[in-house]
Amino acid sequence: MNHLPTLLALPASWPRALPTLVLLPLLAAAAAIDVRTRRIPNWLTLAGIAFGLLYGAFMPASATDGLRAALAGMALGMAVMLPFYLMRVMGAGDVKLMGMVGAFLGPADTWSAVLGSGIAGGVLAIAYAIRQGKLRALLGNVARILHLGSIAVLAGMPRAMVREGWTSVGKLPFGLAIATGTVSTVLALHFGLI
Numbered sequence: 001m002n003h004l005p006t007l008l009a010l011p012a013s014w015p016r017a018l019p020t021l022v023l024l025p026l027l028a029a030a031a032a033i034d035v036r037t038r039r040i041p042n043w044l045t046l047a048g049i050a051f052g053l054l055y056g057a058f059m060p061a062s063a064t065d066g067l068r069a070a071l072a073g074m075a076l077g078m079a080v081m082l083p084f085y086l087m088r089v090m091g092a093g094d095v096k097l098m099g100m101v102g103a104f105l106g107p108a109d110t111w112s113a114v115l116g117s118g119i120a121g122g123v124l125a126i127a128y129a130i131r132q133g134k135l136r137a138l139l140g141n142v143a144r145i146l147h148l149g150s151i152a153v154l155a156g157m158p159r160a161m162v163r164e165g166w167t168s169v170g171k172l173p174f175g176l177a178i179a180t181g182t183v184s185t186v187l188a189l190h191f192g193l194i
Helices: 004-008 014-037 042-058 067-086 092-132 135-154 159-163 174-190
Strands: none
Touching: 014 042, 014 092, 014 174, 042 067, 042 092, 067 092, 092 135, 092 174
């Protein structure tokens, strides 16, 4: 019986693992809900952001954690996705979800998660477009995003003008791409691949 407290004791590294143990189920829930409803609920993203910020505020700060890093990661994640929301390419839930990821990962690793999410989103979009027989429309829309869309919206051109000539390919659940890209990033970081 004297060994019971020792068996129940958490390892010394548990504070470093806690964000991952919370982030992964939140991402899985966001992806599942987005696939089913094409929406990511505020209660999920805002609770995740709150946890990421609180963890950053109350855990011992180092080079990769702390409230400042959590705030910077959240701001970066949202700022990178905001132009796509302004062009109506993705929803506000996707922006908030990437902000949540940033609150957990901090700014340096958020860049990797954004890149991974973009790659996953591209693969999912191509697969979806091929399945729907709309690959040409998808490629035309991508060309508009790259050549006109982001510059026009940031310059203040009305969204209606930016959207002219676009063909809907369907609504991709980008929460699935964010979850896939972020989990890939977390695993790559864990195994020292990036």
